[in-house]
Amino acid sequence: xNFNEAIRDQxxxxxxxxxxxxxxxxxxxxxxxxxxEFNKAIIDAxxxxxCCYKPQFAxxxxxxxxxxxxxxxxxxxxxxxxxxxxxxxxxxxxxSTATMYAKEAFEQYAADAVTVNPYMGSxxxxxxxxxxxxxxxxxxxxxxxxxxxxxxxxxxxxxxYIHVARKAQQDWNSNNNISLVVGATAPQxxxxxxxxxxxxxxxxxxxxxxxxxxxxTLINGRFSDGDxxxxxxxxxxxYASKEKDFAxxxxxxxxxxxxAINQNI
Amino acid sequence: xNFNEAIRDQxxxxxxxxxxxxxxxxxxxxxxxxxxEFNKAIIDAxxxxxCCYKPQFAxxxxxxxxxxxxxxxxxxxxxxxxxxxxxxxxxxxxxSTATMYAKEAFEQYAADAVTVNPYMGSxxxxxxxxxxxxxxxxxxxxxxxxxxxxxxxxxxxxxxYIHVARKAQQDWNSNNNISLVVGATAPQxxxxxxxxxxxxxxxxxxxxxxxxxxxxTLINGRFSDGDxxxxxxxxxxxYASKEKDFAxxxxxxxxxxxxAINQNI
Numbered sequence: 001x002n003f004n005e006a007i008r009d010q011x012x013x014x015x016x017x018x019x020x021x022x023x024x025x026x027x028x029x030x031x032x033x034x035x036x037e038f039n040k041a042i043i044d045a046x047x048x049x050x051c052c053y054k055p056q057f058a059x060x061x062x063x064x065x066x067x068x069x070x071x072x073x074x075x076x077x078x079x080x081x082x083x084x085x086x087x088x089x090x091x092x093x094x095x096s097t098a099t100m101y102a103k104e105a106f107e108q109y110a111a112d113a114v115t116v117n118p119y120m121g122s123x124x125x126x127x128x129x130x131x132x133x134x135x136x137x138x139x140x141x142x143x144x145x146x147x148x149x150x151x152x153x154x155x156x157x158x159x160x161y162i163h164v165a166r167k168a169q170q171d172w173n174s175n176n177n178i179s180l181v182v183g184a185t186a187p188q189x190x191x192x193x194x195x196x197x198x199x200x201x202x203x204x205x206x207x208x209x210x211x212x213x214x215x216x217t218l219i220n221g222r223f224s225d226g227d228x229x230x231x232x233x234x235x236x237x238x239y240a241s242k243e244k245d246f247a248x249x250x251x252x253x254x255x256x257x258x259x260a261i262n263q264n265i
Numbered sequence: 266x267n268f269n270e271a272i273r274d275q276x277x278x279x280x281x282x283x284x285x286x287x288x289x290x291x292x293x294x295x296x297x298x299x300x301x302e303f304n305k306a307i308i309d310a311x312x313x314x315x316c317c318y319k320p321q322f323a324x325x326x327x328x329x330x331x332x333x334x335x336x337x338x339x340x341x342x343x344x345x346x347x348x349x350x351x352x353x354x355x356x357x358x359x360x361s362t363a364t365m366y367a368k369e370a371f372e373q374y375a376a377d378a379v380t381v382n383p384y385m386g387s388x389x390x391x392x393x394x395x396x397x398x399x400x401x402x403x404x405x406x407x408x409x410x411x412x413x414x415x416x417x418x419x420x421x422x423x424x425x426y427i428h429v430a431r432k433a434q435q436d437w438n439s440n441n442n443i444s445l446v447v448g449a450t451a452p453q454x455x456x457x458x459x460x461x462x463x464x465x466x467x468x469x470x471x472x473x474x475x476x477x478x479x480x481x482t483l484i485n486g487r488f489s490d491g492d493x494x495x496x497x498x499x500x501x502x503x504y505a506s507k508e509k510d511f512a513x514x515x516x517x518x519x520x521x522x523x524x525a526i527n528q529n530i
Contacts, residue, residue, distance in 0.1 A: 056362060094411075123409045147388075167414070
């Protein structure tokens with residue numbers, strides 16, 4: 001079972017929430033200093049609800065704490081093997097170097113999927129997708145304010161993000177292991193991308209703090225027969241409380257988001 | 266003195282060769298197994314000739330040898346502080362996450378510059394360029410075969426890479442610390458980019474094994490008054506010999522490349 005199939009299995013159990021494990025030391029609950037201990041508490045409280053986990057690489061690398069990232073992923077794989085892990089590292093390089101980044105993500109960190117930047121073209125994506133059991137999640141239309149600067153520029157009458165989406169669907173998905181990053185902050189773009197790539201899962205950041213609306217996201221982003229989306233929430237879940245009850249609070253936020261998704265999907 | 270000024274100092278000494286420190290275990294000289302020992306021998310043999318060094322992140326991360334990368338950069342900073350180090354990791358993320366990647370490169374690894382992918386827009390670049398002493402080297406027109414898939418697409422009559430180059434020159438360079446990656450495999454594109462960004466240094470991969478021509482690269486890529494280029498060579502220098510003389514061979518190759526550059530710049 002590859003990553004995309006594993007996600008479908010999660011969807012069948014009405015799990016659509018991707019929990020971003022992005023610990024900032026200054027936001028950790030009172031009394032917690034260890035990134036792994038923090039992550040472990042969040043994971044133990046949410047693993048039966050989560051569609052997937054998505055640790056963001058820079059949060060660990062900036063502190064020289066890559067070993068805490070490894071420890072976190074290994075913990076999930078050991079205790080909750082049905083919950084896939086996406087390493088959000090937005091790698092982008094070519095040929096043999098891309099293969100080395102794939103080995104970093106899939107072998108060194110034991111992740112099930114990795115985010116990839118398409119600017120350099122097919123050379124960047126195919127060495128990752130050759131790892132058939134693993135998922136490759138290509139940046140398409142991101143959720144940040146300046147995403148439109150290049151991604152929305154029109155090429156032969158269609159924006160760059162549509163060219164990326166079409167290439168992903170038609171040329172890169174022969175192993176059925178491609179997904180797209182599509183931000184909730186751009187609902188019309190999301191609708192457009194869903195029609196260009198009807199069968200690719202979307203990893204969707206931007207709900208909540210960034211201003212994305214959940215209902216329009218689900219209408220625009222889901223497959224024609226439902227599902228199709230991994231809705232990411234990071235700070236809204238992991239920093240729901242700064243007190244001792246932070247793991248319970250994270251569970252409550254996850255439940256509420258999942259409930260809101262199920263009412264609209 | 267920031268990275269771009271340090272590079273100009275190197276140019277004034279007729280140093281234009283960027284040595285890529287990309288060790289593949291299977292290509293190491295006979296009897297050498299340690300990545301740092303290999304790099305150290307190459308560095309000691311070439312530091313008086315090199316414009317800069319450019320270790321490629323994935324070559325270390327794929328093996329879980331990030332500590333060898335750190336050791337290499339710290340060695341250069343300690344023994345050859347006038348030779349800048351570019352961490353080639355092609356990072357690309359936004360806002361506070363981009364700042365964390367900047368800390369990874371500049372604080373954890375002590376690099377002087379880092380390569381950055383512009384697909385997500387200004388959000389991706391500005392958090393790096395706020396580190397005023399450091400260099401930010403933005404992917405513009407890369408040297409790989411599929412680079413043209415998106416980078417050469419025409420937007421309002423000009424290719425995407427020109428929009429990136431113009432934004433880099435006009436909007437991102439207020440701290441005078443931006444450079445561009447421009448591949449030697451696309452000489453017409455390079456000429457076009459030099460006219461759009463007359464004052465930004467180019468980091469140029471693609472000479473040698475990838476087929477880029479040195480003479481046309483220098484004609485198209487240099488500043489109007491000369492200099493302006495860091496010509497990268499990795500395998501051509503570091504694997505010049507598989508025998509005991511590998512460091513001497515690396516020095517000879519560096520000298521020859523520098524001589525060929527000086528005849529044309």
